[in-house]
Amino acid sequence: MEARVTVTLKNGVLDPQGQAISAALNNLAIKGVQSIRQGKVFDIVLDDMPPETAKQKLEKMCEQLLVNTVIENYTVELL
């Protein structure tokens, strides 16, 4: 079974990379962008297991390794 974990920066945490990307889009004359915040996506293949067990396992992965909970939020989805 497959899952996707999406990690985003918490509100209020400065994201200079997002700002630099936003400025680069402006240089490409792609207008209308108000802001960009950069995050990460993890595509994970798991053994077959009940969805609840899988979700718990993914949460554990996030809390223990994938996410720095000081500055990042995450969402977990089974695909």
Place this chain on the structure above:
Amino acid sequence: MKTAIIQLPGLNRDRDMIAALYHITGVEPLRIWQTETTIPNVDLIVLPGGFSYGDYLRCGAIAARTPVLQAVREKAQKGTTIIGICNGFQILLEAGLLPGTLMRNASLKFVCREIKLEVTNADTKFSQNYHKGQIIRCPVAHHDGNYFADTETVKRMEDKQQIIFRYAENTNPNGSIHDIAGIVNEAGNILGMMPHPENFIEEAHGGTDGRLLFQSALGLKTE
């Protein structure tokens, strides 16, 4: 006087740290490899700088989950003196041994230069040979040194005098909140800092302000 350094793939300041500790103590530090699960009794453990595991995932994230870090954690709980410099600081934060995190420099540039530090607390085992308010010179070299913690955490650290070094005289090289450059844990036996005091030990380095830090940590009186 026995010291140890933690060696992980991708660290590149380990040689500098070995030279510095040898210069201070006259004895080569033990080198503890990442797979070790115990660390002998020593007076000081140092996590040097560099790019452990290529900075994959986040700086220090993989290193913080290696077997040797579990051994460091056990030593930390027993009160052993521990210093993390640069990537070593990032590893201690990822391991949860110090509060907060280090983000990409606000300038998005790697900075390699000399900065000034203010000693904001000279009443710790790492700063006892300095005096409060003293301005010292120290080199920095990093891409991810932008210290961040939520307001509540910073307030708590300030109340407990855990911030011992701040970037002084407008030399903050990375955008760190409140100019924070070096912090200790509540128990006072763990120091993390971005600047490199190990590179300011001998006259030939162009400065020797880093010497007092290691002498403090080892309880050595200054000459």
